Amino acid sequence: MFNTRTKSRRPLQRTQPVVRTAVSRVSADGMGCVPSNGDENLYLYRYEQKVKQAFANIESCLKRISGLQHTEDFISRSQLVAREQLGFDLPEALLADSWIKSVDIGQLYVWCVFETFRRFSDEFFVDQPLAGLEDESFQTFVGKCGFHTVDVSPCADGRLAHVIRYVLRLPYKSVRRKSYAGAMFDIDDSLQKWVETEMLRYRESRPNSSDAATRYLKVAVYHYSSSAPGVEGCAAHGSDAVKSAEGALSRLRAFQQGVENTFCCGASIDLLLIGVDTDNDVIRIHLPDVGGDIDSLSYVDCNDIYEATVNAGRSDEAIYDFIKQVAQKQRVAPTEGMLRFITKLFHNNILQVNYVREYYNGRYKDIGHQECFIGMGIGFEEIQLRNLTYFAYLKTVEEGAKDLDVGIKIFSGLNVSRGLPIPVIIRNDYHGQVPGARERAVNRCHQLDAALKHRFKSLYDEGMLHTLMMVRDCNADSCVETVGCSLPLDQ
């Protein structure tokens, strides 16, 4: 009953997985390994710029191509421009009929976004440009702090997409990330993950044995805007920072209580609530009491630590002491391990504060939404950059409808208002060791594709919504595989 029309299913890329190069962790342009010293900010900035620029080039390139229409040799001249500015050819099918009717710039635009993403994604999984942080030592550190799993649910807002690797400087492979609009994460999904984690500890001593007195740490990350608090905050909470904190905290508490009520023998989890100022990536952390209580109104702000510890060289000891003082004032007593963990987060965030100060004059220019595409489904490990993707983690459009509506609204402003279609990348990662998993992931892509086009039928009918379908075997750590596209590439 759903509209399942798909103009083309021709893969955009080769179907063979890209072979990992022998020298991994060396990015394609020879930037080299991620440096562990002070050059990290420069490295991260170059990587961010390279990727962002690749997407930004699309519009300027297409402006030039648009101007070439109805000239002689339009196709070859366009390809020359594309190769020069984007590094790849455009599909002939989208250029061929330009002598009959105007070339469809919208379709070209979407195709370029999809192709740029595909190349960026391939590079991410082959070269692992952001893999520099040592997962093993992080796991050891986390264990010493009293945790065996760090499970982070940030808001789905694209301005938080870099929260793991940039804002908190954590190894993205060692931290579970599941984004939800307003950080209002799914309790049942989290309970399921808790069960799986405990089972692996008992059965396979992964990541540590069940004898170890460690706990599952659930972190929720909300956000706000210090310069435009009533406008550029979290859309899911009416751009209200207090409501954002309270909303995320209510989910944390419900998850904790769910674990405690469902399982015996003192089962529980630890909680942490973090806020991010999306103007400048400064974090605030709400200190949890030894009993786990968290106050949505009390927190430690990294700005204060930044200023207060300047004379002490912003050392870990100085940060630790500052947090401890604030804790005493707020009459909360976090566990020693939690204090150490929070110290680490502030230590890392100071690097990011310096990053924004150094490269963005202390405040991003794009404090509002500037995402390039919507990513929906399950996956997107490669998205660790700010304001590139609006996330909608979902298994069905029916369940994720609210998140999608927000995304479509944002892109109606960013793209449709200018006549550019909305590029949506539908993604389903799967565990290749389970028989039929790939087939089910592909089917789910098509199911999501049909439901999306059905829900936003008028946009789709007007050519203002295009989709690319991709799957990835996350167990094989392979590249993404394209399994369908709504563009008429076979014409």
Next chain:
Amino acid sequence: MFNTRTKSRRPLQRTQPVVRTAVSRVSADGMGCVPSNGDENLYLYRYEQKVKQAFANIESCLKRISGLQHTEDFISRSQLVAREQLGFDLPEALLADSWIKSVDIGQLYVWCVFETFRRFSDEFFVDQPLAGLEDESFQTFVGKCGFHTVDVSPCADGRLAHVIRYVLRLPYKSVRRKSYAGAMFDIDDSLQKWVETEMLRYRESRPNSSDAATRYLKVAVYHYSSSAPGVEGCAAHGSDAVKSAEGALSRLRAFQQGVENTFCCGASIDLLLIGVDTDNDVIRIHLPDVGGDIDSLSYVDCNDIYEATVNAGRSDEAIYDFIKQVAQKQRVAPTEGMLRFITKLFHNNILQVNYVREYYNGRYKDIGHQECFIGMGIGFEEIQLRNLTYFAYLKTVEEGAKDLDVGIKIFSGLNVSRGLPIPVIIRNDYHGQVPGARERAVNRCHQLDAALKHRFKSLYDEGMLHTLMMVRDCNADSCVETVGCSLPLDQ
């Protein structure tokens, strides 16, 4: 964007959970406890008849009421008839305007189905008429056979809804049941259940300790019709018994391989494939080899056991010996525990074969679909009767669309063709100990309701589709709670 119009949300019943009576396991009509001796068949028959008759009375009652239209005292005379035939009053709102326009028999019909179900469901959870089998001794027996969990996925067909409690005579509380069209169960859902089961064994020694050398037994139950094999078999497999067996077996193998490939230390599960002849409830079991291999074409048929063991009084020993002989002929060697378990299933099925012989002359009259309503969502533990409900276990209409389409097609023939609407009961059971679980279950009901009405919009607009929404706290073992209804009861 979905149509969320709901004419009324007034609960059909009191919102307070029904208080459990002191004398439980005594059914409302004083039939007494389930007998463990030979009278069980009579008891089960009376229970089945009582429930089926309650639903069957609806049509004859409404025929009489239809004939009373435009008579004086229509309302009071109708109520008299309803009270006499159904045992309850009809809602005034559906009778009130009969002097202006014809009374809407379709709406009355649906309301009566919903009310009859509600009463039947309440009785089930309060009186526990089918709880007679001892769960504890069953768990001990299963453990001796080498299993700690029995997880059954029958086809969603209503003619298999009684498979646990009647056909196999197993305690429904001790056996997990999840029905899917064609017994094509969800691999990921099963993997998740396996993980949860292992976790509880390790962490809480439930149902037994992880030290015990027992395994998770996954059973798939397909079906066929011996008298009309090409017509009344499984719709999901084109009424082809071999394809039905192969389909179910492919899922069993995929689940097993999924467990083996995902977890280390020799993790695996045991498999069992069962076929049911829906004409007479005779089962066939495909004997698994000691290595777990199953042949979709080879099986032991209960008809053969029934005949071959008659002189030995159909004793367990005789059944066991017969199975062992067949196994030798088929060159398969099931484990001793599996042989004992299969013996038990055949022993139980012989009781059911006698049941059908005694009360239905060896063959049901309704060999085709005769379900009274569609049940969609998660729950319905109380449905242990044949041909009463078409199941669609689903979290979203988007995922369960195929199952629902089959159900709507069946009821288009059964009801809509005669001008009667399709009654759909939307159900979501929840775990009350998890904060917000009830609220989420209620929200999910409304989400499913909206998606269903959207998918079958023309049926709904024509008044040919009505829904009742119910939730239940399955941890509190309470009665169902009505949270919404599409009928105009507030007029």
